[in-house]
Amino acid sequence: MKISDMSAEEKVRYMTTAPIPQLVSQMAVPTIISMLVTSFYNMVDTMFVGRINTQSTAAVGVVFSVMALIQAVGFFFGHGSGNYISRQLGAKKFEEAKKMAATGFFSAFITGIVMAAAGLIFLRPLSIFLGSTKTILPYTMSYLRIILLGAPFMMASLVINNQLRFQGCASFAMVGIVTGAVLNIVLDPILIFACRMGVAGAALATVISQIVSFCVLLKASLSGGNFRISIKNFTPNWYYLSNIFRGGVPSLCRQGLGSVATICLNTAAGNYGGACADAAIAAMGIVSRITMFANSALIGFGQGFQPVCGTNYGAKKYNRVREAFAFCVKTAVGVLVVISVIGFASAGPLVHLFREDADVVRIGKLALRLQCVVFPLNAWIVMSNMLLQTIGEALKASIQAAARQGLFFLPLIFILPCLFGLLGVQMCQTVSDLFTMMLSVPLSLSVLKRLKE
Numbered sequence: 540m541k542i543s544d545m546s547a548e549e550k551v552r553y554m555t556t557a558p559i560p561q562l563v564s565q566m567a568v569p570t571i572i573s574m575l576v577t578s579f580y581n582m583v584d585t586m587f588v589g590r591i592n593t594q595s596t597a598a599v600g601v602v603f604s605v606m607a608l609i610q611a612v613g614f615f616f617g618h619g620s621g622n623y624i625s626r627q628l629g630a631k632k633f634e635e636a637k638k639m640a641a642t643g644f645f646s647a648f649i650t651g652i653v654m655a656a657a658g659l660i661f662l663r664p665l666s667i668f669l670g671s672t673k674t675i676l677p678y679t680m681s682y683l684r685i686i687l688l689g690a691p692f693m694m695a696s697l698v699i700n701n702q703l704r705f706q707g708c709a710s711f712a713m714v715g716i717v718t719g720a721v722l723n724i725v726l727d728p729i730l731i732f733a734c735r736m737g738v739a740g741a742a743l744a745t746v747i748s749q750i751v752s753f754c755v756l757l758k759a760s761l762s763g764g765n766f767r768i769s770i771k772n773f774t775p776n777w778y779y780l781s782n783i784f785r786g787g788v789p790s791l792c793r794q795g796l797g798s799v800a801t802i803c804l805n806t807a808a809g810n811y812g813g814a815c816a817d818a819a820i821a822a823m824g825i826v827s828r829i830t831m832f833a834n835s836a837l838i839g840f841g842q843g844f845q846p847v848c849g850t851n852y853g854a855k856k857y858n859r860v861r862e863a864f865a866f867c868v869k870t871a872v873g874v875l876v877v878i879s880v881i882g883f884a885s886a887g888p889l890v891h892l893f894r895e896d897a898d899v900v901r902i903g904k905l906a907l908r909l910q911c912v913v914f915p916l917n918a919w920i921v922m923s924n925m926l927l928q929t930i931g932e933a934l935k936a937s938i939q940a941a942a943r944q945g946l947f948f949l950p951l952i953f954i955l956p957c958l959f960g961l962l963g964v965q966m967c968q969t970v971s972d973l974f975t976m977m978l979s980v981p982l983s984l985s986v987l988k989r990l991k992e
Contacts, residue, residue: 547628547631547633547636547766548631550628550706550707550850551628551629551631551850551854553707554628554629554707554846554847554850554851555629555850555851555854555856555859559847559859559862559863559866560866562847562863563843563844563847563863563866563867564843565843566704566707566709566842566843566844566846566847567709567839567840567842567843567844568709568843569709569710569712569713569843570704570709570712570713570839570840570842570843571835571836571839571840571843572713572717572839573700573709573712573713573716573717573839574835574836574838574839574842575832575835575836575839576716576717576720576721577716577720577835578828578831578832578835579720579724579832580720580721580723580724580748581828581831581832582828582829582832582893583723583724583727584599584723584727584741584744584745585599585600585824585825585828585893586892586893587727587728587731587732587741588731588738588741589825589893589894590731590732591731591737591738593817593818593821593894593896593899594674594675594678594817595678595737595738596821596824596825596893596894596899597672597675597678597817597820597821597824598671598675598678598679598681598682598738599682599738599741599824600801600805600820600821600823600824600825600827601666601669601670601671601675601679601805601820601824602669602679602682602683602686602742603801603824603827603828604669604670604798604799604801604802604805605658605665605669605683605686605687605798606686606693607794607795607797607798607801608654608794608795608798609651609654609686609690609693609694610693610697610794611790611791611793611794611795611797611798612647612650612651612654612694612791612795613647613651613693613694613695613696613697613698614697614701614787614790614791614793614794615783615787615788615790615791615794615795616643616644616646616647616650616694616697616698616783616787617643617647617697617698617699617700617701617702617787617790618701618786618787618789618790618928619643619782619783619784619785619786619787619788619790620639620640620642620643620644620698620701620702620783620786620787621643621701621702621704621705621786621845622705622786622787622845622849622928622929622931623635623636623639623779623782623783623786624636624639624640624702624705624706624766625705625706625845625846625848625849625850625853625929626849626850626852626853626931627639627853628705628706628849628850628853629849629850629851629852629853629854630853630854633766636766637766637767637769637772638772638774638779639779639782639783640702640760640766640767640768640772641768641769641770641771641772641773641774642772642773642774642775642779642780642783643698643702643783644695644698644699644702644768645770645773645775646775646780646783647694647695647697647698648691648694648695650694651690651691651692651693651694651695652690652691654687654690655687655688655690655691658683658687658690659684659687659688662680662683662684662687663676663680665683666679666680666683668802669683669802669805670802670805670806670809670820672809672816672817672820674817675817675820678737678738681737681738681739681742682738682739682741682742683742684739684742685739685742685743685745685746686742686745686746688746689745689746689749689750692746692749692750692752692753693749693753695753696715696719696749696752696753696756699712699715699753699756699757699759699760699768700712700715700716700756702760702766703756703759703760703765704842704845704846705845705846705849706765706766706846707846707850708759708765709842709843709846711756711759711760711762711765712756712759714755714759715752715753715755715756715759716752716756718751718752718755719748719749719751719752719753719755720748720752722744722747722748722751722752723744723745723747723748726743726744726747726748727740727741727744729744730743730744731744784933785931785933786928786929786931786933788933788936788937789924789927789928789933789936789937789939789940790928790940792937792940792941792945793924793940793941793943793944796940796941796944796945796948796949797944799944799945799949800944800945800948800949800952801827803948803949803952803953804823804827804952804964804967805820805823805824807952807953807956807963807964807967808820808822808823808961808964810956811956811960811961811963811964812902812961813961815898815902818896818898818899818902819898819902819961819964821894821896821899822890822894822898822899822900822901822902822903822906823902823903823906823964823965825890825893825894825899825903826890826903826906826907826910828893829882829889829890829907830907830910830914830968833878833882833914834917834921836874836878837871837874837875837917837918837921838921840867840870840871841867841871841921841922841925842925844863844864844867844922844925844926845925845928845929847859847863848860848863848864848925848926848929848930849929849930851863852929852930857990857991858990860926860930860990861987861990861991864922864923864926864987867922868918868919868922871917871918871921871922872915872918872919875914875915875917875918876915878914879911879912879914879915880911882907882908882911882914883907883908883911883912886903886904886905886907886908886911887900887904889907890903890904890907902961902965905962905965906964906965906966906968909965909966909968909969910968910969910972912969913969913972913973913976914972916972916973916975916976917972919976919979919980919983920939920943920972920975920976920979923939923979923982923983924936924939924940924979926983926986926987927939927982927983927986928940930986932986935982935983935986938978938982939975939978939979939982939983942971942974942975942978942979943971943972943975944968944971947970947971947974947975948967948968948971951967951970951971952964952967955967955970
């Protein structure tokens, strides 16, 4: 029987008894596919826009910080409610899980409406604040205006996706995500070139695909033995919202600070790029998309670990939590070493795929190679963060989540460019990853020791 067809009782029995490698792999494959496809269509979007001009490419990189913020809020509600649901599933408290499913979903949708309205009201100053130069600004506003309209659907989609995944139904979540991604790839050339909409066409393709994905995911949540989202279960009281906060704030730190980091990165690239300011902004945006694609497989693998971790932790089977963590770290390190070698060797051609501009390729090539050097460290960083977040260690998880693109990155993006110029911008993420690894090891080892005891 497929896990999506199991009742809640059957899911608990399966998740707490099946062999760990088989179980994690079964949960992870759909999420890896979802993450890779999502990242792929983000890259394709950038590639199509790159055929317009450098300013359009830079504008997409600038607006990426807003999209990261939208995702951050979606993950906040999705991971916050999903972590709680998986623990209640393991503890067999199914009514509690149903109330959390509805509370997470409707809270995210309402928040998305508020954020979209605020962004549209302050569209021009927001575009300047994000790091647009005078030549990039018209393209940024055109792209951002349409993206904001889709914010409520993007956030709500992420909530449903994560809730399905934490219930063990990653295949349902995959269908919804992949459907939207494929549609986006199809619509991009039609709207950008055939309809002559330019960068606005890329934004419209993204929003349409997100709305379709939302509809597919909503239908999936009403199928099988999943906890169905119903307005009558919407319970926005302190208990449920505080549990969303505990489980979701690490994601908000991770994704939200990623948005702030992108703004600072674009500003620094523009300030220290000299005569190649637009090219520097475009190059760093391209490198962000490439590394996000490479990192998406790791995150997808970690997301396969989370429902296994949460359900077994809720069922008090701590030895299985440790076993799953060890399996995921070992597997991830091996895969990331291979990815890093390939990325380092082909850095120039990869950047060239997005923009045939000598300055963009030159700047992006070095930045990508520097990140490839430390990329395998992310295996421990990501897996330990997901462990801490899933079992409810909110403070430790938040500190670790804030480290990579917040606690370390933000000071470094001001210090390193002052010392090394544009090279400081290119090497900032590399140095930040080294410091984050040094912080992550003691944080997670203390929790693993406690689970063993």
